[in-house]
Amino acid sequence: MAVEGGMKCVKFLLYVLLLAFCAFAVGLITVGIGAQLVLNQTITPGATPGSLLPVVIIAVGAFLFLVAFVGCCGACKENYCLMITFAIFLSLIMLVEVAAAIAGYVFRDKVISEFNKDFRQQMQNYPQNNHTASILDSMQEDFKCCGAANYTDWEKILIVTKRVPDSCCVNVTQGCGINFNVKDIHTEGCVEKIGGWLRSKVLVVAAVALGIAFVEVLGIVFACCLVKSIRSGYEVM
Numbered sequence: 001m002a003v004e005g006g007m008k009c010v011k012f013l014l015y016v017l018l019l020a021f022c023a024f025a026v027g028l029i030t031v032g033i034g035a036q037l038v039l040n041q042t043i044t045p046g047a048t049p050g051s052l053l054p055v056v057i058i059a060v061g062a063f064l065f066l067v068a069f070v071g072c073c074g075a076c077k078e079n080y081c082l083m084i085t086f087a088i089f090l091s092l093i094m095l096v097e098v099a100a101a102i103a104g105y106v107f108r109d110k111v112i113s114e115f116n117k118d119f120r121q122q123m124q125n126y127p128q129n130n131h132t133a134s135i136l137d138s139m140q141e142d143f144k145c146c147g148a149a150n151y152t153d154w155e156k157i158l159i160v161t162k163r164v165p166d167s168c169c170v171n172v173t174q175g176c177g178i179n180f181n182v183k184d185i186h187t188e189g190c191v192e193k194i195g196g197w198l199r200s201k202v203l204v205v206a207a208v209a210l211g212i213a214f215v216e217v218l219g220i221v222f223a224c225c226l227v228k229s230i231r232s233g234y235e236v237m
Contacts, residue, residue, distance in 0.1 A: 105206050
């Protein structure tokens with residue numbers, strides 16, 4: 001039995017929210033993949049809170065897309081079981097997103113400590129590993145920084161006196177890091193600069209997750225209203 005009256009408006013609003021959920025799902029997957037790529041270049045892969053967060057974001061995005069599809073089918077066919085399933089799973093996703101947002105806020109400083117440890121470890125491999133050297137050079141150029149805490153960290157790595165990677169130079173040219181003048185290089189450390197950038201991104205992701213969770217609450221409310229209307233229709237029949 002088709003819904004009538006005000007429930008038609010609720011059904012329409014639910015369709016709008018379902019489209020929004022699909023867009024949110026694609027956005028979460030994109031953000032998760034982007035965050036994973038960034039962390040792969042800045043933090044050694046491993047089962048740590050900071051490195052697992054992008055995986056959780058991707059999984060939630062994929063599951064949200066599937067749940068939105070179930071909700072769309074349930075609303076279109078006005079199927080009681082599908083709508084109940086949609087409401088339950090959407091509630092679970094909302095709880096996971098809130099938990100992920102809280103974890104992102106709690107572990108924001110953990111991301112910086114992990115980055116500090118891994119950056120220093122990669123510095124040790126700089127002279128022997130061209131791939132590591134390329135990653136560190138790219139980070140130092142992009143963020144205009146040098147070393148972990150500051151440029152003097154390279155003295156213990158490169159051994160040679162008055163030598164830093166060319167990527168530390170304000171104007172990067174071949175050999176510019178040899179016998180440098182301090183005024184010609186970036187002196188600020190990369191851990192503070194890049195770590196602060198990573199922490200700000202984690203907080204943005206956490207805030208977005210909370211925003212999506214709020215919209216999902218509306219979806220749950222509309223789904224429950226539609227379920228009640230469908231059930232009333234079955235009882236009349």
